[in-house]
Amino acid sequence: MPSRRDLLATIGAGTALGFAGCAGRGCTPAEPAGIEWPNSGGDARNAAAAPDLPAPARVAERWRATLAPDGGLDAFAGVVAGGDRLVALGRSGDAGVWSQFDVRTGDRTDHARLPATIAAPPVLVDGHTAVVFQTDDGAALHLLDGGEVVDRHSLANYPTTPRAAGGVLFGGDADGAYAYEVGNGERWRQPFGDPEEAPATPYPPAVDEERVYVTVTSESDRGVYALDRRDGEILWSVPGLRAFRAPARSGSLLLVPVKSELVALDAATGERQWRTATRDDRPAFPPPAGLGARLALSDGETVHGIDRDTGEKQWSTDLDSPDRPAVVGDSVLVGADGVVALDLADGSERWRIDDVSAAMPLGNGVLARRRDELIACTACEN
Secondary structure, three states, rough: OOHHHHHOOOOOOOOOOHHHHHHOOOOOOOOOOOOOOEEEOOOOOOOOOEEEOOOOEEEEEEEEEOOOOOOOOEEEEEEEEEEEEEHHHHEEEEEEEEEEEOOOOEEEEEEEOOOOOOOOEEEEEOOOOEEEEEEHHHHEEEEOOOOOOEEEEEEEEOOOOEEEEEOEEEEEEEEEEEEEEEEOEEEEEOOOOOOOOOOOOOOOOOEEEEEEEEEEOOOOEEEEEEOOOOOOOOOEEOOOOOOOOOOOOOOOOEEEEEOOOEEEEOOOOOOEEEEEEOOOOOOOOOEEEEOOOOOEEOOOOOOEEOOOOOOOOOEEEEEEOOOOOEEEOOOOEEEEEEEEEEEOOHHHHHHHHOOOOOOOEEEEEEEEEOOEEEEEEEEEEO
16 A cells, blocks of 8 residues: 555645644635646656646635545545546455545545455546556456446556556556556557566556656566557666666656666656765655756655756755655645645745645645545635
8 A cells, every 4th residue: 555655745835834734714715626636646757746736825624525434544545636526545444445526525426345455546547547456366457437347457466556648557567567548458568577586567657648667676677668658669778777666757857766866867768867866874765746947856854956957956955754745836745744835946844734644736725634534725715
């Protein structure tokens, strides 16, 4: 089950303030606006960024909803959004929980019980929810429509979270990388490594309009590969480069977290552009976030603002165990003993929300989580 560092949050600007559960004083919160956030990293690029969203100066709680209607939530797999529809996934007792909510009101519009062996966050693709389950002999990809399973696809062991792009799911398992087209089955598969040694593709890929970027860590086959999105053909590779987390695609670059370093590759050719050192005592760190000239990167104790062209650190802000940040407009939002918003230009603190963990963006605010509740916090109308 993913940790909260795999989940994203966002909101915008304002003066520094702190409040529990986004209960802003003297604020009339607006009706939440929808957003397209079909993957846990935003779109298929995994850039965790929404550069065109507005940046509220203040927010307050508009609604809250219980994630598990029939009992407490034991594990949270994630929440994604498709316009006015929120889809959340988790486990309660001996069953998986799939719930759909209206983003404007927080009303639960659909609900289903699933197998408890959920192995990845939810993904929205072509109006369906894609869910990966561990099975007795490997794994399986299920497509849900209104909570009902409408298609199944067998996978090998060690499945990754797929990325959705253009009605196709791009993912990986112990046998390599694959593309699965909704309604037409597996479009292609590219084998890597030896599935008996270790998971060949342990992290989700990044996907753009032309290529699928796959990290391979098998003992007999290690490196970063760019595959043709149409047929899975290998376009370029960087042998020997071992990723420690999923890659992210930003501008002309593919950004790959390796041991104690962030490496930037030219997305078209694989040529190395720059590398930036991170903490030696935290060799694994989440991918950076951002689609503009400046990226945000967390290395476990510090959030850095990084120049995307050079990799140089522009600022550094120490926080309490910060998770992966999200870049929204000119703000950085990061989970760190609550949720903290930083200025993307200089790293100064703008505001914080206490007593919440992870969230994802709304069109005019943030969706936070506290234990088994989702909390919609939106911009003030007054």
